[in-house]
Amino acid sequence: MLGSGFIARFYADTLHAQRRKDQIISVYSRDAANARRFAEDYRLARHDTDMEKTIAAENIDAVIIALPNHLHEEAVLACARLGKAVLCTKPLGRNAAEAKRMLEAVEQAGIFAGYLEDLCYTPKFLKSLSSVKAGALGRVLWTKSREAHPGPHSDWFWDKALSGGGAIIDLGCHCVEIGRNFIGKSVRPVEVMCWADTQVHPIEAEDHAIGLVRYENGAIGQFEVSWTFRGGMDLRDEVMGTEGTIWLNSFLRTGFDMFTTGKGAEYVAEKAESATGWLFPVGDEAHELGYPHMFSDMFDAIEEGRPPMETFYDGYVVNAILDAAFLSAKSKNWEKVILEDWRGDRQTSHEKSHISYNEQYYLIKKEILPNGDEKLILKEKTTGKVVQETKRK
Numbered sequence: 001m002l003g004s005g006f007i008a009r010f011y012a013d014t015l016h017a018q019r020r021k022d023q024i025i026s027v028y029s030r031d032a033a034n035a036r037r038f039a040e041d042y043r044l045a046r047h048d049t050d051m052e053k054t055i056a057a058e059n060i061d062a063v064i065i066a067l068p069n070h071l072h073e074e075a076v077l078a079c080a081r082l083g084k085a086v087l088c089t090k091p092l093g094r095n096a097a098e099a100k101r102m103l104e105a106v107e108q109a110g111i112f113a114g115y116l117e118d119l120c121y122t123p124k125f126l127k128s129l130s131s132v133k134a135g136a137l138g139r140v141l142w143t144k145s146r147e148a149h150p151g152p153h154s155d156w157f158w159d160k161a162l163s164g165g166g167a168i169i170d171l172g173c174h175c176v177e178i179g180r181n182f183i184g185k186s187v188r189p190v191e192v193m194c195w196a197d198t199q200v201h202p203i204e205a206e207d208h209a210i211g212l213v214r215y216e217n218g219a220i221g222q223f224e225v226s227w228t229f230r231g232g233m234d235l236r237d238e239v240m241g242t243e244g245t246i247w248l249n250s251f252l253r254t255g256f257d258m259f260t261t262g263k264g265a266e267y268v269a270e271k272a273e274s275a276t277g278w279l280f281p282v283g284d285e286a287h288e289l290g291y292p293h294m295f296s297d298m299f300d301a302i303e304e305g306r307p308p309m310e311t312f313y314d315g316y317v318v319n320a321i322l323d324a325a326f327l328s329a330k331s332k333n334w335e336k337v338i339l340e341d342w343r344g345d346r347q348t349s350h351e352k353s354h355i356s357y358n359e360q361y362y363l364i365k366k367e368i369l370p371n372g373d374e375k376l377i378l379k380e381k382t383t384g385k386v387v388q389e390t391k392r393k
């Protein structure tokens with residue numbers, strides 16, 4: 001485990017939970033006391049303040065990168081050099097150029113590389129994705145993914161040079177990848193329109209943004225990200241297709257509501273702002289956030305010699321989309337997604353199939369009115385004229 005902070009602990013809590021078989025052997029932290037504390041808390045055999053030495057150790061099969069964004073590249077390159085399988089937290093890079101260098105390094109070294117995008121592994125997400133892939137929603141037209149909370153927990157997040165940006169890079173990476181999965185990873189993201197602002201905090205980076213990612217097949221992926229939201233961590237997704245809709249609420253409304261006057265106040269959930277009054281705790285936080293399924297997929301993939309569901313290539317595409325979002329927020333125009341390395345479909349058409357009502361008409365809409373009549377809105381195939389027909393009850 002490289003890093004001993006917030007996400008390293010979530011990962012360790014997940015891996016060492018219940019009766020899981022994958023075990024952390026050692027931890028690297030630049031701070032010796034933190035390394036020791038982490039090793040004690042999770043009963044690890046070793047801890048060190050030397051990153052290369054930790055990666056190079058003989059009995060290590062895989063390295064988990066849980067370091068701040070500006071250290072991902074250095075850590076990935078070290079794993080490639082030392083020939084160790086690598087699992088890197090999100091975002092892969094601070095920008096697409098950085099992510100591409102990491103992708104190329106692991107591919108040239110021939111090592112396993114997984115992108116730890118946990119929110120694409122939550123039980124709700126996995127079930128939704130399987131329904132979407134089975135066609136339950138028809139053709140996906142629009143996705144919306146929202147992550148908003150009162151801001152991150154460490155200094156480096158707030159420093160644009162170290163993090164690569166504010167809420168867009170920190171939270172947008174999740175939202176964009178959620179949308180990509182629903183729309184289809186083989187569909188090329190074409191361009192992005194994004195509004196971003198620094199509404200509250202004294203920082204250079206954006207603390208609030210809304211973006212639209214347009215895909216080649218006509219689908220649109222919306223992301224809403226904020227470090228200014230009050231009231232906890234808001235994680236919601238929506239998918240709208242020609243045959244159906246999905247609404248997901250992954251955190252503030254999981255079906256667990258509790259009221260307390262504050263006696264016995266304890267940890268409630270990530271980014272919860274209060275421990276009194278009406279609260280929205282989360283039963284098994286790691287599970288709701290996707291970590292167990294994510295690590296199962298990663299380690300199964302290593303054993304089965306297949307790529308994981310979330311790869312470094314996915315991380316690179318996400319970074320390229322976010323690069324376009326940053327450009328658009330500045331230019332106030334749609335900006336092209338620059339993908340020097342595109343591995344998906346070469347061309348995807350806008351497949352619009354119209355429903356034929358009879359030889360003469362297309363069916364636009366059918367509705368039962370309050371009086372029980374059925375109203376049909378039709379379009380004449382030859383003239384294009386729109387007409388309506390009412391069938392009395």
Ligand SMILES: NC(=O)c1ccc[n+]([C@@H]2O[C@H](COP(=O)([O-])OP(=O)(O)OC[C@H]3O[C@@H](n4cnc5c(N)ncnc54)[C@H](O)[C@@H]3O)[C@@H](O)[C@H]2O)c1
Nearest residue numbers: 003004005006007008030066067068069089090091118154
């Ligand atoms: N849902 C998720 O997947 C999720 C959630 C939170 C964070 N993250 C990601 O995990 C990474 C780490 O975030 P975090 O929340 O754990 O941050 P953190 O600040 O809690 O922990 C970062 C760790 O890196 C160490 N560190 C900081 N600067 C360093 C330096 N210059 N050299 C060596 N070590 C240094 C810190 O001491 C700490 O151990 C980030 O890339 C972040 O985006 C992912």
